[in-house]
Amino acid sequence: MKRIFSCLVLLLITTSFVVTAYADFQNPAIVDDAGYLMQSELASLSKELDKVREKYGFEVAIYTESDMTSSTAEASADDIYDYQGYGAGENDDGIMLYICSDTREYHFTTHGKGLKYFNSNGLKYLESKVLPYLEDDNYYKAFSVYIETTDELLQMATDGKPYNEKQYSMKYLFGVIIVCLIAPLLIAFLMMRKKLKKMKTAVENDYASNYIKPGSMRIDTSRDLFLYSRITKTEIPKSSSGTHTSSSGRTHGGRGGSF
Numbered sequence: 001m002k003r004i005f006s007c008l009v010l011l012l013i014t015t016s017f018v019v020t021a022y023a024d025f026q027n028p029a030i031v032d033d034a035g036y037l038m039q040s041e042l043a044s045l046s047k048e049l050d051k052v053r054e055k056y057g058f059e060v061a062i063y064t065e066s067d068m069t070s071s072t073a074e075a076s077a078d079d080i081y082d083y084q085g086y087g088a089g090e091n092d093d094g095i096m097l098y099i100c101s102d103t104r105e106y107h108f109t110t111h112g113k114g115l116k117y118f119n120s121n122g123l124k125y126l127e128s129k130v131l132p133y134l135e136d137d138n139y140y141k142a143f144s145v146y147i148e149t150t151d152e153l154l155q156m157a158t159d160g161k162p163y164n165e166k167q168y169s170m171k172y173l174f175g176v177i178i179v180c181l182i183a184p185l186l187i188a189f190l191m192m193r194k195k196l197k198k199m200k201t202a203v204e205n206d207y208a209s210n211y212i213k214p215g216s217m218r219i220d221t222s223r224d225l226f227l228y229s230r231i232t233k234t235e236i237p238k239s240s241s242g243t244h245t246s247s248s249g250r251t252h253g254g255r256g257g258s259f
Helices: 002-023 039-056 073-083 120-135 139-158 165-198
Strands: 030-032 059-065 094-100 105-111 243-245 251-258
Touching: 030 039, 039 059, 039 139, 059 073, 059 139, 073 094, 073 105, 073 251, 094 139, 105 120, 120 139, 120 251
Parallel strands: 030 059, 059 094
Antiparallel strands: 094 105, 105 251, 243 251
């Protein structure tokens, strides 16, 4: 009897943990109001996205609509995320891919730990994976790649190494600079130095009088005429931290554009 009672208590505790894990996500993983997906595709992608959300306890969502909720894609993504209760944990950590079918605009909005996990370099990487399929109107593939890539970036963040483009390309860029810039300059310098040594007949002459026949040039009148002037202005770019404040007063990160 005690063993049965213990099993029931253990089952209740386990169930409470499961309920708590699901309670963090108040909204479905994918809301496709724009109608990009068939029901079978929606069900399949939602299942995969739910696995990612449960695996990391982190909000990863997709939201599409025909008409923008707000004036811009950025504002629409932020407002949907904030006012419709997206996010996981105490700080509503997460990322959302927002798409408006009418304007063909997209925006990734991040909040909480999403600002760190999906930093500017991470968002560029994510965009480079998803955007080509959006441009081809292959939304199922775009969403599939979005799920795969967010899983990849979240795993890196969980391992304590959030994606940073520099850590992957610094050695490569250094090698390219050495090979493509310094090496050719060195070769050119050595070749020019060799040629200059052979030019023993060349003598520097600072004056042009030696090339003018005496009496062949006569100037009666000399005037300086001002023709025109050109002023070029260059705008000094404003510094940006990569974050912004939404209409709800919360801090978001993000990246977006048109396709």
